Amino acid sequence: MTKNAVTYDDVHIDFTWEEWNLLDQSKKTLYKDVMLETYRNLTTIGYNWEDHNIEEHCQHSRKHERHERSQTGEKTSEYTQCTTTFAYNSHLQKHERTHTREKLYECNEFVKAFGHHSHIQMHRKTHTGEKPYECNQCGKAFVYHSHLQMHKRTHTGEKPYECNQCGKAFASHSHLQMHKRTHTGEKPYECNQCGKAFAQKGNLQMHKRTHTGEKPYECIQCGKAFASKGHLQTHKKTHTGEKPYECNQCGKAFASHNYFQMHKRTHSGEKPYECNQSGKAFPSPSYLQIHKRTHTGEKPYECSHCGKAFSWMCSLRKHEKKSYCREPL
C-alpha cells in the first residue's frame, strides 16, 4: 500500500505559550509520548516523513507571534460550517475534526482514535482498565464519577426530569426530550423510500431493513437471519428450549414474554378484545381479527389450483392436500 508523505505539522497539536506553561512535567512528557507514539505508528504502517527530527519538534519551542495573538485575543480563523471563530489555525483544525469526524490521534491498537488530545488519557483508561468509580450495588465500574452517578439512577429509580404534559419522569434530560416527541408527534426521521416518518433515528434505521432485506443477526444453529438482535435472541430460545417466563398458577413456562402475558389471561379470564358485532371477547387482538372474518365473510386464503377461497389457513391446507384438486387456475 502506498502511503502519502506526512509532515510534523500534519499530526501535531498546537498549544499557546500559556497553555504549554500550564502543563506540568508529567503532562509535557505525556504529550511527547503521544507524539512519538503517533510517529512510530504511522511509520509502522508505511508512512514516509517529509520532515525529520520529530523528537526535536516534540520539545515544543513556541513562536513569538503565537504568543502575541494569545495576548490580544485576536481571532483570525473562522470555520465556515458553524461560524465559530478561533484564535489559532490549529484550534480551527481541531474543531473541524468534530465536523469531519477526522480522528487524528490513534492509540496503540489502531482500533480507536480521537478528535481531541485531551481525551487520550480517558481512552487510555479503557485499555488499562482504570475505572475508579465503582457501583456498590452491582459492582459495575466507571471512568468518571458523573458516569457512576447516572448509572446509579438505574438502581435508585431516580428520575429528576419530568414531562410537564403527562408527568412521566426520566433519568436524563435527553430522554425527556425524546419522550416529548410522543406528545408533539414530531417525527424528524423520514424514510426516503416509502416516506414513513419516525421519532427516533434508530427506529428509522431498523425500518430501512424492511426495504433492503438486511438481516445482520444470524442464528448459528439453523442459519435463519433476523433484522434485530432482540428477535434473534427470542428465536434462539426455540433451540435452547429456554423458557424464562413461568406461570406461577399452572407452572407452565414460556419462551416469549409476549405470549406469557397472553397466557396469564387464560387464568384470569381477562378478554379485553371484544367483537363489536357479536359481543364475543378474546384474550388477544390476533384472535379477534380472525374471528371477525366469520362476520365479514372475508376469505383471504385462495387455492392456487382451483381458486377456491377459505377463511382459514388450515382449511386451505386440508383442501390442497386432497388429491382431486390438481387443476391449475
Added chain:
DNA sequence: AACCTGTAGGGAAAAGCCCGGG
C-alpha cells in the same frame, strides 16, 4: 369452522451509555 398455542417480524418507546463541548 372455530378456537388455541406458539413463533416471527415490524414498530414505538424507553434505557443505557458514549462522546464532544465547555
Added chain:
DNA sequence: ACCCGGGCTTTTCCCTACAGGT
C-alpha cells in the same frame, strides 16, 4: 479532570400475521 447535554445503540414491550394442532 470533570460535568452536561446530545445522540447513538440496545432493550423491552406491544401489536399483527401466520402456521399448525385440536
